[in-house]
Amino acid sequence: MSVRVRIAPSPTGYFHFGLARTALYNYLFAKKEGGAIILRVEDTDKKRNSPEFLQDIYDSFNWLGLSFDEKYVQSEHLERHKELLRKLVAEDKAYISKEVAKDDSVREVEVVRLRNPGRSITFNDVIRGDITFDTTELKDFVIARSIDDPLYHFAVVVDDGDAQITHIIRGEDHISNTPRQILIQEALGYPRPVYAHLPLILAPDRTKMSKRKHQTALKDFRAKGYLPEAMINFIALLGWSEGAGDRELYTLPELIEAFSLEGIHKAGAVFNEEKLRWYNRQYLVLKGEEFTMDVLNIMKTELEGRGILWDDGKARLLVPIIRERISIYDDVRALVQDGEFDYFFSEPSVDAAKIPDRKSTSGMAKEHLTFVAQALEKIPDDAYDAATLKDALWDYAEEKGRGAVLWPLRYALSGRDKSPDPFTIAAIIGKDETLKRIRAASEQ
């Protein structure tokens, strides 16, 4: 029998990465086994559903690059659910019970309860082994709000059964739901699928991630400028490992190749954004023109927001500098907002006291600047690049002390304590501007 798995999110909140991981593991398992993966949106709670959340589910899977062999919304199966509910009642495996509503003590309702045989249920979990529950305490639990309005557990069992799901791979928080689903399954006569309960993704305080307390929405990470490749790679290794334990980087196809249910861990894993950032950088540096365009767009917005005249040519030259300084796209925003690159576009203000190298006591900083200006003046405009600049100044810098020469130059050009090297800056701002800034600093 070929493998069939499903992922069953409900549109009652934004797509969070716990769901992303569960979906990923299902996806990897299905692809590895040559099986099918089904997306079933569980929308039976009409009160809490929202079209916005529904759309977010589709958008998120799309962004992650996970696709499905079959997709549907659970409410489409309502007629089937009603049919089986009636069948169960007709067979006296369930019954209609007149009660006062739980949320409204005056309203009377007719809920459907399952006749619970009250047995002990043992099921095998691929990850945890045999798990046994005593189901007597469940009593005759409710499976539908009314004969026409099934509840989660009932709908899940029917849909999984009808879709011939072979493996249910889901979060550990569903372990205690399993026995009651098995009870419904048996009443309906469906075969029992294989269960695999995944360990939870934990917040740094080791509690279950909650939307309230922690940032869990995938869209927020997307907005911060994380790449889907990084997210996939990071999340895959939160609770699963291939075995060797020394490999960190996997593409989606590589994950499919390497994946197995046996490699899934039992203990919960703490979500660590620092490591996600590291992953993101690994994938960011691989990007070519796409990276350039993304960075340019962000820079343009931020720079213009700061009232700085946009210069596309110059900005392009900054891309390599930015590339080695960021892990996520949000870092570009932060860098630009902090005025990190203003001096490439407009003259910096220079503090005379900072011109001498902090280690140099020679008082020669201005003489060095004068020499540098003379040397640079001789370089033809069309040969004015970082390598040539360095050649022209290096011997002198070696002779007089690199710090003594290079610090004043770098500071004169940037007006900052920290910046890229002076040759790079000079090449980007151009010869005229370089000389202008050196003279300005010399006259301080």
Next chain:
RNA sequence: GGCCUCAUCGUCUAACGGUUAGGACACGGCCUUUUCAAGGCUGUAAUCGGAGUUCGAUUCUCCGUGAGGUCACCA
């Protein structure tokens, strides 16, 4: 509290009875064409506790302890 599950560096993890307990993130140091960044090298850091089983336990068993999940007419 009942039930269920889990337990190796701060974090993610490797080691399926024998290793100086390995790798990655983070952190510290050093190096590299001043500073910053990136990169390279390197260091600090862990088997929850107690009994067993065994020649030998991170690894197997039991008991503690701790942590988490779940106890709906939500999903």
